Amino acid sequence: MTDWTTNSNEALHLSLVRAATDKEALGDNESYENFHPTFTYPIYGEDEKIYGYTDLVIDLRFASGSLAQFLDIKYSEKLTSSSTLDDVRGTLENFIPGDYCRTEAEFLAHVEEETASFRPLGVKIHSYTRAASNSSEKGKGAAATLSEDDPDAIVYEVWHATWNTPGFREYHRRMQIFILLYIEAGSYINESEDAWEFVVLYEKRKRRTTPVTESYHFVGYSSLHPFYCFPDKVRLRLSQFVIVPPYQHQGHGSALYNAIYQYVLTQPSVVELTVEDPAEAFEDLRDRNDLAMLLGHMAFMAEAFGSDVSHNGGRVGRARASVRAGTKAKPAAGKLGPPVDRAWFERWRQELKIAGRQFHRLVEMLIQLHLNPTDMRAAKAYRLQVKERLYRFNYEVLVQLEEKERLDKLEETFQSVRGDYQRILAMVR
Numbered sequence: 160m161t162d163w164t165t166n167s168n169e170a171l172h173l174s175l176v177r178a179a180t181d182k183e184a185l186g187d188n189e190s191y192e193n194f195h196p197t198f199t200y201p202i203y204g205e206d207e208k209i210y211g212y213t214d215l216v217i218d219l220r221f222a223s224g225s226l227a228q229f230l231d232i233k234y235s236e237k238l239t240s241s242s243t244l245d246d247v248r249g250t251l252e253n254f255i256p257g258d259y260c261r262t263e264a265e266f267l268a269h270v271e272e273e274t275a276s277f278r279p280l281g282v283k284i285h286s287y288t289r290a291a292s293n294s295s296e297k298g299k300g301a302a303a304t305l306s307e308d309d310p311d312a313i314v315y316e317v318w319h320a321t322w323n324t325p326g327f328r329e330y331h332r333r334m335q336i337f338i339l340l341y342i343e344a345g346s347y348i349n350e351s352e353d354a355w356e357f358v359v360l361y362e363k364r365k366r367r368t369t370p371v372t373e374s375y376h377f378v379g380y381s382s383l384h385p386f387y388c389f390p391d392k393v394r395l396r397l398s399q400f401v402i403v404p405p406y407q408h409q410g411h412g413s414a415l416y417n418a419i420y421q422y423v424l425t426q427p428s429v430v431e432l433t434v435e436d437p438a439e440a441f442e443d444l445r446d447r448n449d450l451a452m453l454l455g456h457m458a459f460m461a462e463a464f465g466s467d468v469s470h471n472g473g474r475v476g477r478a479r480a481s482v483r484a485g486t487k488a489k490p491a492a493g494k495l496g497p498p499v500d501r502a503w504f505e506r507w508r509q510e511l512k513i514a515g516r517q518f519h520r521l522v523e524m525l526i527q528l529h530l531n532p533t534d535m536r537a538a539k540a541y542r543l544q545v546k547e548r549l550y551r552f553n554y555e556v557l558v559q560l561e562e563k564e565r566l567d568k569l570e571e572t573f574q575s576v577r578g579d580y581q582r583i584l585a586m587v588r
Contacts, residue, residue: 163238165215167203171196172216173340175223175405176266178274180366181374191223191376191405196340202254203245211244212237217251222270223376224277224361226333228259229266254339254347256332274374279361280327281320285418288312289409314363315378315411317418321356331357334380337401343438345399348382356383356395358422360402360415378406381419385429392430394514395423400441412441413448420452423512433514446583449513449521454587459507463525465493495526497540519548524580546573 174192199207209215214235221228230251238244260266288305291313305312320327328350338345348355360378365371379402385393397419402412423432434445453459494503499522508518526541546569550557553572557565 161213161236163211163213165209165212167199167207167209167217168196170209170215170217171199171340172218173404174218174220175377175403176220176270177223177376178271178374180368181223181274181364181376183367192220194404198340198343198345201339201346202251209245209247210238211240212247215247217247219251219255220266221333221377222266222273222277224374225273226330226377227266227269227273228255228333229263230255230259230261231263254336256329274366275372277375279316279318279359279375280330281318281324281357281359283316284319284358284422285317287315287414289315315414316361316363316375317415318359318361319356319422320359322350322353327357334359334377337379337403338399341401341403342399348398352384354385356385357381358383358415358419360411360418362406377403378411379403379415381415383419388430392428394431394433395426395429396433396435398435412444416444416448417452420448429512430509431512431514434517443583443586445517446520446524447586449517450524450583450587453511453521453525456511459511462503462507463493463495464529495522495529496544497526497530497537498544499526516548516552520580523548523576524584527577527580528584542573545576546570549573549576 173194173196176192203209212234214233216233218231218233219228220230230248232248260269286307288307288309290305290311307314322328335347338347357380359380362376362378364374364376366374379400381397381401382399384396384398386396388394400412400416402415420432423429434441437445494500504518504522508515511518513521523541523545526544530537530541532538549569549572557568560568
């Protein structure tokens with residue numbers, strides 16, 4: 160009996176297609192074609208099923224730079240009944256621009272043509288390098304120190320754009336589908352809201368041509384939205400964040416997040432960077448990078464640990480070493496306490512432009528890092544500090560409980576938080 164039902168995640172094949180000249184530089188173990196989405200329920204329904212076809216393949220390709228699209232639908236058989244047959248192409252067309260290429264030849268010609276002409280839209284705000292896969296530097300930890308002119312270096316650039324950037328609105332319409340495919344509960348943003356900002360990450364490759372030319376390839380992006388903050392500032396909220404699968408688990412997410420954070424620090428009108436309902440994986444990424452930033456911030460760490468010693472020695476150096484070794488640093492008579500000096504806390508929170516709850520969590524992690532478990536006074540002060548925050552954050556739920564149940568719930572949550580902090584600290588190297 161024929162099974163006419165297809166899983167839409169498996170049926171949808173995605174590709175980032177490069178010109179032939181660019182493919183030569185990738186190496187045998189690098190593939191940017193034929194990967195699958197994590198989610199398709201925003202497009203094909205909650206069950207992520209398509210009915211009426213056998214051997215269904217939805218071939219959606221993107222030119223790796225401009226993201227110009229090609230869509231082709233293939234199958235072995237389809238039902239003749241129009242009442243039960245799902246409209247695969249028509250459904251997907253509701254989520255992509257209508258100017259996609261209808262033939263493979265048209266699309267491939269476009270890819271070859273655009274490679275020499277496509278350039279990122281907006282203003283470059285950051286760049287970094289990685290060693291090419293066939294480089295002797297690959298895997299040696301030296302990629303971050305490679306010069307952009309080094310022949311072994313691949314350059315990655317971060318560009319900032321808004322709706323007012325010429326051509327960006329059209330570009331965004333092509334890349335926004337990655338939000339639906341890789342962010343749970345992701346949705347398209349409203350183009351009528353003018354305040355949106357975007358930060359897009361590209362890989363820049365040197366082409367083997369004479370003279371040498373460069374090509375740009377899409378890696379991922381984030382959308383940001385400013386909200387008024389009395390009296391004359393804004394809070395910048397990170398709303399969407401995606402790195403496409405061929406570039407995942409290579410540190411590019413951290414690089415993009417840190418570029419956004421450094422951009423925020425340069426903007427006088429922005430008081431803090433916030434995040435909208437972060438997924439667990441993104442929250443871990445944020446925690447790791449924020450914590451690493453604080454551990455590497457000499458002025459902050461010197462005051463926190465009560466020391467003004469150099470980066471390579473003393474309490475600050477031992478604090479970083481204790482993270483790497485998974486051990487406890489000795490307690491210090493610094494502003495971390497516990498309890499933390501609240502005026503000092505708020506001064507640094509404002510200077511670092513970190514949202515209140517996030518900064519509380521980071522400071523609690525640092526206290527836990529150097530807390531001496533035999534110091535009962537400090538342990539109690541830390542426990543009370545964390546529980547006070549948890550109580551305020553969960554007040555509406557906890558206030559409805561009986562006192563004993565409330566205290567038990569707070570203790571349970573505190574122990575869970577401590578365990579999660581230990582997990583995050585173990586990830587920071």
